[in-house]
Amino acid sequence: MSRFFAKLLAAFALLAAFPAVAQPVDTGHLEAELVARDQSIAPGATTYVALRQKIDKGWHTYWRNSGDSGEATRIEWTLPPGWTAGDIVWPAPKRQPTGPLMNYGYQDEVLLPVPVTAPAGAKPGETVTLKAAATFLVCEEICVPEDAVLTISLPVREGLAEQNPAWGAAIAKTLAEAPAPAGLDAAFQKKADGSLALAITGAPLKGADMADAYFFPFDSTVIDHAKPQAIERGPEGLTLAITAGYAFQQPETPKTLAGVLTVGGKSYEVSAAEGPLPPAASGLGPPPAKRGGSDDGALGLPLAVAFAFLGGLILNLMPCVFPILAMKAASLAGHAHERRAAQGQGIAFLAGVLATFLVLAGVLIAIRAGGAAVGWGFQLQSPPVVAGLALLMLAVALNLSGVFEVGASLQGVGSSLASSGGMVGAFFTGALAVIVAAPCTAPFMAPALGWALTQSAPAAIAVFLALGLGFAAPFALIAFAPGLLSRLPKPGPWMDGFKKLLAFPMFGAAAWLVWVLTLQSGETALARIFAAAVVLALALWLLGAAQRRQAAGGRPAVLTGLGALLVIVAALAAVWPNYGEGTAVATSAGSVGKASVPYEAYSREKLAAARAAGKPVFVNFTAAWCVTCQVNERVALTSQSVADAFKETGAVYLKADWTRKDAEIEQELAKHGRAGVPLYLVYGARGGDGVILPQILTEGLVVRALKDAQGR
């Protein structure tokens, strides 16, 4: 008991010796006070005393470089003789855009620590009063200069000081996180276009998430604060493309750029001298965007998975999947009345879909990890792949037409369902469906994929799996639901006709892929793919003839051999030699539509110029191989009312064609959290942010979006 009282007494004694808690001063738009890291200070030692600003909501104070306007907080100390105070240790600031300007500063609450050193002759036992006259500008819309005279008393005591229980940890954390030199190498160069390239390398930057990298200069005149800083990654660092400030218009231009680099949640002090840039600071392209859309920025894994599943479901209805749906329908109708076989096929189809999604996800993740810019639908950006797919479609169509049969199913689709051939067939149907469906990003799928491609590999794979499950779900469900299966018509002679009818969507798909190919590689590719197609058709007819002869008991070795040889020749002719670059992609204004809206090929400069001219801008991110995009263009974008709306609003129509690989478009898609097309953006005439339109456009929707853009 007595020990308890002793402790209590000791506690009171300690309390009495506490640095007097200075009352916070309300200066109007913030509360200011001095807080100490330690309970005491030893003679000759240094401690930290911080100016704490608890700022009203919506208001802010400024960093040492306040940016385009504003003024940094200043502290003038009145200290006992022999005591000294150093400069403020500035925590890394936040960017505060105001209209066309950019400021750097702090919101809510900030601690500005200052080192305070006691003289060696300070007497233990005495308590000194430190006085600070702080002046600061507090701004919301308007700015108010405010000031406060603050004091704090600090006991002098020998030995190691105890941490102040109220503020010690917070001040220590602020000091630990404050930008400090970290041995980074930096250099800058002035480019011909007047911009600055600032290259920074060093161990802390290796493998850092660079999506948010930003350079805050100490001197407000060296950069244009309001301009974005484009980021290029390198194996050991990064390069920022920065718009030069007016200091570079002086006769004596700056020779160093010093400031703070914030990257991946950390901040470092850097000082760059003018000179050659280290090569390890570039070459890996821009970082994958974290999240472009600001409103739906917090898409977590469960939501992304749910979106992916929904997207996969909807993908079944998208126009590019229709030929595959036709195949699935044919196959399902074929075994409607053999439940176990149907279930087997359902599972095989599901496995095919999932396996293909996994392979695609793996390839995509691997390529992106290597730093290359690829997005969803990338497989259709390669002409040989498109040519190969066109021939595959033709082969499937000829098969459905009855020119030849696959495997041993000569007696008709309904037989030998449970055979391994049927299962393998279903598996590859699934694979084929995915390959052709991939370029059609369905609604819900786009945000999920955009999110997935910026996440760790397991999270990305989870999203791709959910997508596959959604995609395969309707088919698998039908295969497993006896109620649904029994509703399908009984197999019979009608099936042969149905099958042959379904050949036509496949012929259509082949024709579409050939069109995509000509856009990618020009007209010479047309001759080549048609020649290959004719050879393939001949080969398959020969094989079909061989199959019939074999069924009749013959041994058509020569026919089979010749057919097989020709198939290989056709495939090689389509795929092997490199395709040329072709002519510029789709440069003429669409003459197919009912009304044509003149457009310009997209470039960042054109977008900026049109926005600077105060016009609404409609940007259409599209690709020839994206059927959703094509349908939207035919249905919504070439109608008379849309053309009128463009004319009325003076809106500029920019088309970003992603038919072929294009790093700039890729980057822009990523910025909006997308990994594929279509993406429709409408920018307001008065500098309003880009609004993302739905992926399925209607006339009314586009007209409304344009009119709305005129006023914002």
Add this chain to the structure above:
Amino acid sequence: MLTRSLALAAGFALAIAAPAAAAPAIGQPAPAFTAKDGDGKTRSLSEFKGKTVVLEWTNAGCPYVQKHYKSGNMQALQKSATKDGVVWLTLVSSAPGKQGYVSPAEAKTWKTSSGAGSTALLLDPGGQVGKAYDARTTPHMYVVDKSGKLAYMGGIDDKPVADPSSLKGAKNYVTAALSDIKAGRAVATPVSKPYGCSVKYAE
């Protein structure tokens, strides 16, 4: 169709030319502009061809502007400059509803009540002139020489604080630029850090 494409092409050419003109640069022609004064009269930069012109961005509610007006510093500068034949245009780019915005009538009242010695007080509620000059703060100062080229842009002096006591001992960059121009010298400090409140443009 052809005329439409031509118009579009011209539009793009204009659009591309606009931002190039919008980034003001020392030694380059100062961006041309027109703006209305308090009487509703349209004034333009070109009407002062052959004269040295000072542009001053202001916002009466801004503490940094008040530092120069309440002390009489700005009015004295204006009067000595205009006496020397220099044209002094004060511009308000605050959008309606924002701090510093004045109606034409209020503009006239403020010009008189503040004892301003400027040639004209011009209203730029749409912010076009401000953006053409990349005006960021109030005050933000520009000097256009007699040949119409931009000779100075930046702060009014080298003391970027709101405290009126900072006027003592401050080096006034505008005064320095005007005397350099008058003496036929190159302006020694053609750019400096503009300081003050942000210009209250429309969002």
